[in-house]
Amino acid sequence: MPETISCPFTFVKDGVFYFTRRIPKELLEHYSSPRIAYSLRTRSARIAEARARRAADQLDEYWYHLRSQRTELPGKHMLRQMITVGVGATPLMSPPASTSAVQLSEAVGVYLRQKGRGKSKTFHRAAERACGYVIDVCGDRPLDAYTKSDANAFRDALIARGLAGSSITRVFGTVRAVTNFAASEMGLALTNPFAGVYYDRDAGVTERQPVATEAMDAIQQLCKAADDEMRWLVALVSDTGMRLGEAAGLLREDLEADAKGKIVAHIRLHPWRRLKTKGSERAVPLEGMAEWAAKRVLATSGRSKFAFPRYNTGEMTNANSASAALNKWMKEHAGQETTMHGFRHAMRDRLRAVECPADIVDQIGGWQTDGVGHSYGSGYPIEVLR
Incomplete structure (x- = not known):
């Protein structure tokens, strides 16, 4: 008996369920296509529904972080700060026991608010794109939760994308700059796992020649x-x-x-x-x-x-x-x-x-x-x- 469960964010092609989600207009600049679509690798409506909802929730969370970097959210000024009212007042929000609570998506916001002032859109997009790659591969984690194996997996993903060695160097340089700056701002002692990662820096690089x-x-x-x-x-x-x-x-x-x-x-x-x-x-x-x-x-x-x-x-x-x-x-x-x-x-x-x-x-x-x-x-x- 065929399953009749309605699956949001899906469509069926040749009996296989596919995930689909339109990119919000204000976030289109972060994507190369106005819609995300890929196979959920199942013919079961129940399995497709669970996978689609999980993917939708992950996107909603990531889009929230993207929006929070460019929008002044209510109470945003209170995050991780000691707010006092009058002499002897108690903090409204205690600072975290460890600044490792700062996630990479938040670190990008810290970096762009301080270092991005007066910089071009290219500077902002480079930071958002590079750290977005990390989040896609390794997830959005606290800064000191990333390991060398995460950095190596990130490197492998960039190579799989077909990036030249020079492009990988730029991406890693941006990720290191964001994490080092945010860690310094938050007083976090951090050994950056994205430093010293080996890859062939000459791979796919063509030397520019002078005009004869x-x-x-x-x-x-x-x-x-x-x-x-x-x-x-x-x-x-x-x-x-x-x-x-x-x-x-x-x-x-x-x-x-x-x-x-x-x-x-x-x-x-x-x-x-x-x-x-x-x-x-x-x-x-x-x-x-x-x-x-x-x-x-x-x-x-x-x-x-x-x-x-x-x-x-x-x-x-x-x-x-x-x-x-x-x-x-x-x-x-x-x-x-x-x-x-x-x-x-x-x-x-x-x-x-x-x-x-x-x-x-x-x-x-x-x-x-x-x-x-x-x-x-x-x-x-x-x-x-x-």
Whole structure:
């Protein structure tokens, strides 16, 4: 006799029950699909109901933690704090006997409230995503409940996802940063199990190659022929070695002509485009195709304050969109190994080839220069850099 139990969060396909749950709209940014669906591996309605309810409860708990990180919940300010009213008053809520009561999902909230101020959405998403991976694999536990075997299982899960060694390094680095910071804030003595985990850091990593001289010449000629906003951006990067985000986020007023009519690009911190390091803020003299591109930008009449309005339509410079479009165009005309970031590698090689001093190279490219002495003074004048 067939079972007739109604199973919430399920559907049946070929007699097998499947779990399905729509992602809440406010949490869609954490997922790659608007719906979760997978096989419950049973034809029994009773078993399917139990498995589906358990999965739904786990999701509700996880979504609660995600929401609590971005919403001021009633009484949230009282959590794990000694609240006193008047002299000699007793605590309304005693602190936990051990700060190990702080779970990883809460640690993410602590980390982002303190370290995430003024940081980009990318910074927040990286912390939430990396620790979300840990929770998916090992569960949401108190910080000092995670073990080395948990960290190894997490590593194996990342490898199974197909992540390259460099991506695994970034994920582990974020998890270590979150757990170390939260443990420090809560006064928890913690030996971080996510430190010192072995994996092949070179697995799946392809070394970025500089753009070859022949390819660069061809690309620059194509930029002149096309003479549009996208190609101006390519040309500007090609003869400066700027990071693509730095160039794409420029204002027209950041391109400033000196007394001799020579143009200097001022790489500044802007609300819509952050800089990678403090040393990234600099002035870069423009020569060659970079100067041509800047003059074309300034000669264009328009209402936008941006040098490249195509990639500044919202609150943030869309460097990812620029990278995807420009890399596709370059690969079509200069080979699959050619990328926008290859111009940055090429600039380093070009400056080496003329025996440019390393600290001048660093100042032109916005690279970090080692040594305390390099933090003194204002750096080389524009005339020397040019």
